[in-house]
Amino acid sequence: MKSKFGPENAYEVLVQSVVDYAIYLLDREGRVSSWNPGAERIKGYSPDEILGEHFSRFYTEEDRHAGVPEAALVTAAESGRYGAEGWRVRKDGSRFWALVAIDAVRNDKGEVIGFAKVTRDISDRREAQLRELESERRFRLLVQGVSEYAIYMLDPDGRVTNWNAGAARIKGYAAEEIVGEHFSRFYAPEDFEAGLPSKALETARRDGRFEAEGWRVRKDGSRFWASVVIDAIHDDHGQLLGFAKITRDMTERREAQQRLEEAREQLFQSKMDALGQLTGGLAHDFNNLLTAILGAADIGGRHLGDPDKLRRMFSGIETSARRGADLTKQLLAFARRQPLELKLIELAVQLPLFAERIGPTLGGDIQFETAFDGDLWPVETDPSQLEQTLMRLVANAQDAMPEGGRLRFAARNARLAGEVQGLAGEFVAISIEDTGAGIPTEIRPRIFEPFFTTKQFGHGTGLGLAQVYGFAQQSKGAVAVESAEGRGTTMTLYLPSRGAAAAERADRAAAAKPGVLVVEDEPFLAELAADLVREFGYEPYVAHSAAEALSMLTRISGVKLVFTDVIMPGGMSGLELARKVRTRYPELPIVLTTGYSQVVGSAPEEFPLLPKPYDVRQLEETLRSLVKPVSHDLGSGIGPADRTLGSPEQRSDGLSRRS
Structure with a gap:
């Protein structure tokens, strides 16, 4: 097919088609x-407006004053071509960034007869380049501004290609000292000999990243503990360009972790020492008590016909048992598992009496x-626990002044x-101050540990201040x-004031009742409790x-109080x-009664609690304070036959009534 364009106009058609x-x-x-359509679109002039005009009008005023248009033609005439980028001006005065090429046009004799000029608007491309350059500039500033991290690049062989301020600070090298050097010089000699630098690069090359912690060496030869990350950097085609390396000095954090571990180990050892003291002290004290009890029981068994001897042996057994109970109460108070028998105490009245x-x-x-204060x-x-606590504080103060002083x-x-230890609200501060030798600073943190004592063996159990601490904590x-060495010690007990709200709890009704249901699975303890109840003037069941207790309550009208383990x-x-x-x-x-129960210790104060081993007088006082004076039947479902049950033979419910 023959083209409609002849040789003489083919190029003109091509040029006129470009926009x-x-x-x-x-x-x-x-x-x-x-003038082609592309020139009209880019520069804004129609052919009638621009033909015959000098091309310098497309240049900025500052370029025209500088002679840039003339210099461009001279360059093109002399070398055959001129190329450049720069600002150009449209008809409306707006500027655009142009890529310009000017070629000299020659006749057959080689004489310059004119110039062919090609201009392209590359403003968008330049803006993108500028944005990229600005991003790179900001990134460089960011990297250079980081002083806590050493951030630098390695070539594929591991040689340093750039260096930030953090690297200079951490490793001690200036950029001109280290760029071009191999990064393996930062490794400790033993790690270098083990080939760790090459292994790190190989791992990063294979997996894309290498992470580790270890010793690194500064310029001055000192070591620091480093956290290291090496990332492989690839181009768009997957070709390895090098590695990005980030190092952080972790020496202080590592030392802090080591100190923390040492402190934990010391704390654990202190706890084990305290546990050893606790078990050793308990074994010593209870062995003494058990020796007394076993000895008295043995002697009593040998003299059953001697009432006086039996009485003395039973008295010794009772005394040892009471001491064991007191020791257990002290331990429970320290552990905050000994329930307090709360009562409202008027300190303005009771403290002066105690002082007397x-x-x-x-x-x-x-x-x-x-x-x-008045x-x-x-x-x-708990009045009893408070008095024991004050007695221990007074005894401690007295022991601190063997040569006398002021209390x-x-x-x-x-x-x-x-x-004061985070306490907030209204409290009463009770203090015991002495002018003794004071407490040495090194043992002050241990004075509340159970069985810790500075007294000679046999002159104290080491539970006194432990009990004080437990009582204070349990009292909220x-x-x-x-304390100051050589000047004395002040122990201050802070107790929360309860005010009138506690007075209501202290005002409980107390009266005698004829029947007490004893619920105890241990036969001997059940018999003992029943005998005591009978001694107090009640009728025990x-x-x-x-399950047996609930069954009994549905059948017997005489039960007016339940005493249960x-x-x-x-x-x-x-x-x-x-x-x-x-x-x-x-x-x-x-x-309720129990030897130890976390359930009761954490339960609301729904029921009175009598801790085992309980004192006979304490049991009697508790029963008499709770039983009402007027007889009261427990339900309408109790028939006449139930009211006459008097002996084990008369009942089939498995319950025994002691008369």
Whole structure:
């Protein structure tokens, strides 16, 4: 097929078809002699407006003053071609970034007769390049500004190609000292000999990343513990360009972790030492008590016909048992598992009375002083435990002054806002101050440890201050210590004030009731409790499980109080029994007893609790304080036959009634 374009006009048609490039001719002086649509679109001039005009009008004013257009034509005429990028101006005065090429046009004799000029608007490409350059500039500034991390590049062989400020700070090399050097010089000699640098690069090359921690060496030869990351860098075709390496000095964190581990180890060892002291002290004290009990029992068994001897042996057994009970109470108080028998205490009345009792026991070489605020707030706590705590503090102060001194017993109201061990609210501060030798700084943190004592063997169990601490914590208070060697010690017990709210709990009804149901699975303890109840003037009933106790309550009208152990067989505990009884018979008093029970220790104060081993007088007082004076039947379902049950032979429910 023959083209419709002849040889004479084919190029003209081609040029006139191009709209993305301005293609036009200039005469020897630089005047426009042709103009294509691309030139009209890019520069904004129509052919009628621009033909015959000098091409310099496309240049910025500053370039025209600098002679850039003329220099471009000279260059093209002399070398045959001129190429450049720069700002150009459209007809409307707006600027665009142009890629320019000017070629000299020659005749057959080689003489320059004009110029062919091609211009392309590359503003978008330049803006993208500028954005990329700005991004790279900011990234370089970012990397150079990081001083906590060494960030630098390695070539594929592991030689340093750049260096940031963090690398200079951490490793000690300036950029001119290290660029071009192999990164293996940062490794410790033993790691270098083991080939770790090459293994690191190989791992990064194979897996894309290498991470590790280890010793690295600074320029001055000192070592630091480093966290290292090496990432492989590839081009768009997957070709390895090199590695990005980040190193952080972790020496301080590693040392802190080591110190923490050492502290944990020391704490664990201290706990083990305290546990050893605790078990050793317990074994010593209880072995003494058991020796006394076993010896007295053996001697009593040999003299059954000697009432006086038996009486002395039983007395010794009772004394040893009471000491064992006291020791157990001290341990439970320290562990905060000994339930407190809370009562509202008017300290303004009780503390002066206590001071009157202890004053004469101190001896003439100790000056005893008191200082009590007249309006001391009441506190709700266990009176017996409080008195024992104060006695221990006084005894400690007295022991601290073997040559005599001054003991000051004081109490004041205190409103706290966290300054004392985080306590906040209204408290009463009871302090015992002595002028003794003071507590050495190195043992001060250990004074509340169980069985820790500085006294000679046999002159103290080491439980005194441990009990004080346990009592304070269980009372939701605190004990604070101020001491100076050579000047004395002040122990301050902070107890929360309860005010009138506790007075309601202290005002309980107390009256005698004829029947007590003893619920105890241990036969001997059940018999013992029944005998004691009978001695107090009550009629005892005995059940050996919670199920038996519930059955008995549905059949017998004479039960006016339930006295139950907490730990019971058969799936129902004494506490669960008490709650069932409370639901069915809301007016029936219930007393719990246990040797140790976390359930009861953490339960709400629903029922009175009598800890084992209980004192006979304590049991009697508890029963009499709870039983009402007027007889009361437990339900309408109790028939006449039930009211006459008097002996084991008359019942088939498995319960025994002791008369």
